Amino acid sequence: MRHPMSGRLVRQLLLAAALSVPAAALLAPVAEAQTRPVPPAAAPAAKPSAAQLQLARDLVTANGESRAFDGVIPNIVDGAALSFLQTNPDLAKQLREVAVLVRPEFEKRQAEVIDILANSYATRFTEAELKEAIAFYRSSTGIKLVQDRPVIVQEAVQGIQAWGAQINAQAMERVRAEMKKRGVDL
Incomplete structure (x- = not known):
């Protein structure tokens, strides 16, 4: 059974992911990315220290990634409640009310997203590297990057x-032309 909110949720998660990466990554040649083999991920370092985890949390806040996931929990909860609509269409109003009612219970878990992001950084960056990254994102250029990133990403995606x-x-025209040479009109 297809989840009624799944398309919206997927779009939001993709946008959040896009907002959490440098815009330059979006502009990498698509064809090359599709044909180039994906290198194996570097093995994570040993379990990060408490200091690394805190620095990584600070980084996730400074670089704007923590805000990129705002709204994900309400969409998940709404989607969960509305998934019952297919078999119970007469309960639409009640399901929406229940979603609003239980949302705060799950919104308390928003910090878990930040912890997941922070753990990824903390296992791959030293304390010194995390401090450097935080310093950049707190600089005027870093602040501008965070502020302008949503517009840059939107423009890049549209382009x-x-x-x-x-x-x-x-490509369709070329395929038609080549097929016509073979006696097939498309």
Whole structure:
């Protein structure tokens, strides 16, 4: 059974992920990324220290990643409640009310997302590296990057979508032309 909110949730999670990476990563050549083998992830270091974890939490706040996941929990809870609509369409109003009622219970768990992000950083960066990254994100350039990233990502996504549509149209024409050479009109 398809979850009624799954498309919305997936889009939000993708946007959150996009907001949490440097915009330059979005502009990497798509074709190369599709053909290049994915290197194995570096083995995480030993269990991070409490200091590393706190620095990583500070980094996740400074670089804006913690805000990128705001709204995910309400969408998950709403989606869970509304998933019962397919078999109980007459309960729509009550299901929405229940979702609103139980949301605060799960919103208390928002810090878990930050801890997950922080753990990923803390296992891969030393305390010194985390401090350097925090210093950058607290600098005027880092603050500007965090503030402008949503607009940059939105512009990049729109540009990449337009580019992809153009490539698709050109590829369709080339395929038609090649098929016509083989006696097939598409």
